Amino acid sequence: MAQAAIELIGINKSFGAVRANRDINLEVARGTIHGIVGENGAGKSTLMSILYGFYQADSGEIRVGGKPVSINTSNDAIALGIGMVHQHFMLVDNFTVLENVILGAENDVLLKSSIAKARSELDRLEREYGLEVDPDAVIEELPVGLQQRVEILKALYRGAEILILDEPTGVLTPAEADHLFRILKQLKDQGKTIVLITHKLREIMAITDTVSVMRQGTMVATRVTKETTVGELAELMVGRRVLLRVEKGQSEAGAVKLSVKNLTVKDSRGVTMVDNVSFDVRGGEIVGIAGVAGNGQSELLEAISGIRHAVSGEVMLDGKPIDLTGKADPGELRDRGLAHVPEDRHHVGLVLAFEENENSILGYHDDERYLKGPFLDVDAIMADAKDKIEKYDIRPGNPRLKTANFSGGNQQKIVLAREMEQDPGVLIVGQPTRGVDVGAIEFIHKRLIAMRDQGKAVLVVSVELDEIRSLSDRILVMFAGRVVGERGPDATEGELGLLMAGVEHQEAAE
Amino acid sequence: MDMFNAIVQVLDSTIRLSVPLLLACLAGLYSERAGIFDIGLEGKMLVGAFAGASAAAVFHSALIGLGTAVLISVAFALVHGFASITHRGNQIVSGVAINFIAAGSTIILGQAWFQQGGRTPALQPGERFEAITWPGADAVKDVPVIGPIYGELISGHSILVYFAFAMVPFTWWVLFRTRFGLRMRAVGENPAAVDTAGISVAWLRYRALICTGILTGVAGAYLSMVQNGGFVKDMTAGKGYIALAALIFAKWKPVNAMFACLLFGFLDAAAIRLQGSPLPIIGKVPVQFMQALPYVLTVVLLAGFIGKAIPPRAGGVPYVKER
Numbered sequence: 001m002a003q004a005a006i007e008l009i010g011i012n013k014s015f016g017a018v019r020a021n022r023d024i025n026l027e028v029a030r031g032t033i034h035g036i037v038g039e040n041g042a043g044k045s046t047l048m049s050i051l052y053g054f055y056q057a058d059s060g061e062i063r064v065g066g067k068p069v070s071i072n073t074s075n076d077a078i079a080l081g082i083g084m085v086h087q088h089f090m091l092v093d094n095f096t097v098l099e100n101v102i103l104g105a106e107n108d109v110l111l112k113s114s115i116a117k118a119r120s121e122l123d124r125l126e127r128e129y130g131l132e133v134d135p136d137a138v139i140e141e142l143p144v145g146l147q148q149r150v151e152i153l154k155a156l157y158r159g160a161e162i163l164i165l166d167e168p169t170g171v172l173t174p175a176e177a178d179h180l181f182r183i184l185k186q187l188k189d190q191g192k193t194i195v196l197i198t199h200k201l202r203e204i205m206a207i208t209d210t211v212s213v214m215r216q217g218t219m220v221a222t223r224v225t226k227e228t229t230v231g232e233l234a235e236l237m238v239g240r241r242v243l244l245r246v247e248k249g250q251s252e253a254g255a256v257k258l259s260v261k262n263l264t265v266k267d268s269r270g271v272t273m274v275d276n277v278s279f280d281v282r283g284g285e286i287v288g289i290a291g292v293a294g295n296g297q298s299e300l301l302e303a304i305s306g307i308r309h310a311v312s313g314e315v316m317l318d319g320k321p322i323d324l325t326g327k328a329d330p331g332e333l334r335d336r337g338l339a340h341v342p343e344d345r346h347h348v349g350l351v352l353a354f355e356e357n358e359n360s361i362l363g364y365h366d367d368e369r370y371l372k373g374p375f376l377d378v379d380a381i382m383a384d385a386k387d388k389i390e391k392y393d394i395r396p397g398n399p400r401l402k403t404a405n406f407s408g409g410n411q412q413k414i415v416l417a418r419e420m421e422q423d424p425g426v427l428i429v430g431q432p433t434r435g436v437d438v439g440a441i442e443f444i445h446k447r448l449i450a451m452r453d454q455g456k457a458v459l460v461v462s463v464e465l466d467e468i469r470s471l472s473d474r475i476l477v478m479f480a481g482r483v484v485g486e487r488g489p490d491a492t493e494g495e496l497g498l499l500m501a502g503v504e505h506q507e508a509a510e
Numbered sequence: 511m512d513m514f515n516a517i518v519q520v521l522d523s524t525i526r527l528s529v530p531l532l533l534a535c536l537a538g539l540y541s542e543r544a545g546i547f548d549i550g551l552e553g554k555m556l557v558g559a560f561a562g563a564s565a566a567a568v569f570h571s572a573l574i575g576l577g578t579a580v581l582i583s584v585a586f587a588l589v590h591g592f593a594s595i596t597h598r599g600n601q602i603v604s605g606v607a608i609n610f611i612a613a614g615s616t617i618i619l620g621q622a623w624f625q626q627g628g629r630t631p632a633l634q635p636g637e638r639f640e641a642i643t644w645p646g647a648d649a650v651k652d653v654p655v656i657g658p659i660y661g662e663l664i665s666g667h668s669i670l671v672y673f674a675f676a677m678v679p680f681t682w683w684v685l686f687r688t689r690f691g692l693r694m695r696a697v698g699e700n701p702a703a704v705d706t707a708g709i710s711v712a713w714l715r716y717r718a719l720i721c722t723g724i725l726t727g728v729a730g731a732y733l734s735m736v737q738n739g740g741f742v743k744d745m746t747a748g749k750g751y752i753a754l755a756a757l758i759f760a761k762w763k764p765v766n767a768m769f770a771c772l773l774f775g776f777l778d779a780a781a782i783r784l785q786g787s788p789l790p791i792i793g794k795v796p797v798q799f800m801q802a803l804p805y806v807l808t809v810v811l812l813a814g815f816i817g818k819a820i821p822p823r824a825g826g827v828p829y830v831k832e833r
Contacts (some may be wrong), residue, residue: 078708092703112687
C-alpha cells in the first residue's frame with residue numbers, strides 16, 4: 001500500500017452535548033480517491049472541517065505525510081497542501097474568477113503581480129487538467145458546474161496535494177457530474193489525493209478506490225470499493241438493511257383530479273420559467289416531475305398551489321378552476337382538498353421559531369377541530385400533535401420543542417404529517433426528501449405510496465432521479481420550463497439524464 | 511457677468527458644503543464595503559468635531575485638533591466594531607447608540623469644560639485650518655472667466671478640502687488595486703469565502719472600521735475647524751444620514767460618491783443662495799421650502815432615479831462560522 005497522505009488518529013469533537021466525532025481513525029493513501037459516506041449528521045463534514053482547520057478537535061492526532069501536525073486555522077491546512085471544495089461554494093459572487101482565485105493568496109500588497117501570476121498559472125492548470133474556465137468571467141454569471149471548477153482551481157492554485165470535496169455533485173447535472181469525475185481521475189493520475197464526501201452510493205462505486213462509512217459520529221468500516229456492494233454500504237450507513245427501491249404495487253389510476261393546461265409562468269424579470277405545460281394527475285397515481293433544479297419546477301409548483309401568478313393557462317382541481325392570478329386563498333384551496341408540501345420547508349413550510357405542535361396545525365388553525373370558540377383549543381392541538389408524532393415517528397417526540405431543534409428529516413415529517421393527515425384529494429410535494437437521511441427517506445416514500453393506494457392524486461417534484469424513478473407511476477421531465485418527455489417508471493437513468501440535460505430536446509429542435 | 515459670478519459663487523459653496531458629506535460618505539464606503547452597516551457616521555463626525563475644536567482651542571494648534579478629532583472618532587469606530595464584530599451585535603442598534611452618546615456627551619462635556627452653553631471657545635487664527643491661496647491666484651483675479659474659476663473655485667480652500675477630493679481616487683485605488691481592497695470587498699460579499707481562504711474576518715473588518723473612523727474624524731474637524739470657528743451642539747445636522755443616502759445613490763462606488771455628494775452640496779448651496787430672492791414666474795418662495803428642497807430631492811432621487819442599488823451582500827450580518 002502506498003504511503004499515507006493523511007492519518008487521523010483518535011479524533012474526538014463535541015458541540016455542547018452532541019458528540020459529532022467519536023474516536024475517529026482514518027487513513028487515506030497517497031494518490032487515491034477515498035470516499036466517506038454516511039447519513040446527514042453522521043459527522044463527515046465535521047471531520048473534514050477539523051482536517052481543514054475550520055474547527056479544532058477536542059482530542060486526537062492528525063498526520064500529514066507521516067508527520068504529526070497541528071492545524072489551527074485554514075491557513076495551516078493550506079500550507080500543508082490541503083484544499084477543500086465546500087458544499088456551498090466559498091466564492092465571492094460578483095468577483096471575477098481571477099479575483100476569487102487570488103483572494104487570500106496574493107503575492108504582495110498590490111494586486112497587479114498577483115493577477116498576472118494567477119493568469120499564467122490558470123493557463124497552465126487548464127492545459128494540465130482540462131480545467132477550462134474564462135479567468136475574467138464573473139462568478140454569478142457562470143453555471144454551477146463551472147463555479148465548482150473555480151473552487152477546484154482555487155485549491156490547486158494554492159498548491160493543494162490533498163483535495164477534499166464535500167458533497168460535490170448535489171448541484172450538478174448527471175453530465176456535469178461525469179465531467180467532474182473525469183477531472184478527479186485525472187488529478188489522481190497526477191498523484192493528487194482526493195477525499196470525496198457524499199451520501200450518494202452510486203458515486204462512491206463509480207469513482208473511489210477505498211471507502212469509509214460513518215454512522216452517528218463513529219467510523220464504522222473501511223472497505224476497498226471493488227470488494228464491496230451498494231447494499232453492504234447502505235446497510236453499514238444506517239445500521240440495518242434498507243430498501244433502496246420501495247416496494248409498490250401496480251397503480252390503479254382513476255378519474256383526473258388535477259389538470260394543468262397550457263400553463264405559462266414568468267418570473268419577476270419577465271423570463272418565462274414555465275412554458276406552455278400541460279398534464280393530468282389522476283387519483284391513485286404518483287406523477288413525478290424530474291429535472292435539474294432551476295428548470296421551472298419550483299415555479300410550476302407554486303403556480304399550481306396558487307402562490308405564484310401565472311401568465312396564461314388553467315389549472316383544474318376536481319374539474320373546477322384554480323385562481324391563477326397569484327391571489328388565490330391558500331385556505332380555500334386546502335378546503336377544496338389540495339395539500340401542498342413546499343420545496344423549501346424552512347421558509348415556506350414551517351415557522352422554525354414555533355413549537356412543534358403549532359407547526360403541525362399551521363394553515364389548518366382555523367379548523368373547528370382546533371378551536372374552542374374564538375380561541376385555540378390547546379388540549380386538542382396537543383393531542384393531535386402527539387398523534388402525528390406517533391404515526392410519523394417524529395423524533396424527539398416532544399410537541400413542545402421548538403421546531404428549529406428538530407433535524408431536517410424530522411422537520412420534513414412534521415410538514416408531511418400536517419398535510420397528509422388532512423386527507424387531501426390531491427397532494428403536491430416538492431423535494432420530499434431533500435436533506436433527509438436514508439431511514440426517513442424510506443418512511444416518507446412508503447407514506448406517499450400509501451396515499452396513492454388510497455386513491456389520492458400525488459404530484460412529486462424532485463431533483464433526485466432515484467427518488468423519481470422509485471416513486472413515480474409516470475415521469476415527466478422538465479427542461480428550460482417545458483415538459484420535454486414523459487416516460488414510464490422503468491425508464492433508465494441514462495435516458496432520463498439525457499432528457500434532463502435537454503439533449504434529446506435540442507436534437508429534436510434542430 | 512453678474513449671472514456668471516453668481517454661478518461661480520454657488521459652485522464655490524457647493525464645494526465647501528460637499529466636503530463633510532464626501533468625507534463621511536467615503537467613510538461609510540469603507541465600513542459598508544466590509545459588510546458593517548454604519549448608521550453612526552453622524553455620531554462619529556460629531557465627536558470628531560467636538561474633540562477637534564476642543565483640542566485646538568486648548569493647545570492652540572490646528573494640527574493637534576485634527577489629530578485628536580481622528581483619534582476620538584476612531585475610538586468610537588472601534589466601539590462599534592467591538593459591539594458588532596466581536597460580539598456580533600445588531601449593527602443598526604450599535605450605530606444609533608453611538609449617535610446618542612455623541613449627541614449627549616459633546617454637550618455635557620462642552621458645558622463642563624468651557625461653560626459656554628455647549629459651545630467650544632471660538633477658534634483663533636492658527637487654531638483653524640486657513641484657506642490656501644494657490645500661486646498666481648491673485649494675479650489672475652481680474653481676468654474674466656478664468657479669474658473667478660481659478661481664484662475662487664480651485665484656489666482658496668483649506669487643506670482638508672483638497673484632502674477630501676484626493677481621497678476619491680485614493681479610495682478607488684485602495685478598493686480595486688490593493689490586496690486590502692480585494693479582501694475588504696470580499697468580506698462584505700461573502701465572509702465565509704474570506705475565512706476559508708485563511709484570512710481573519712474580524713481583523714479585516716476592524717481595519718475597515720479604522721479607515722471609517724479616520725475619515726469621519728477629518729469630516730468632523732472640517733465642520734468645527736474650517737466651516738465654523740468652533741463647535742456648536744448638533745452641528746452635524748443630519749449630514750451623516752445624507753452621506754449614507756449619497757452612498758446608496760452612488761452604489762458604493764467612490765467616484766459616484768463624489769458626484770452624489772457634489773449634487774447634494776449643490777442643492778444645499780442653491781437653497782441658501784435662493785433664500786429670499788424671488789424666482790422667475792413662481793415669485794417669492796418661503797425659506798422653509800428652499801431648505802426642504804435637498805431632502806425632497808433626496809427622496810425623489812433615491813426612490814426613482816438610480817435604478818436598483820445592490821448593497822454588499824453580507825452587509826449588516828454578523829459573521830458566524832457555520833456548523
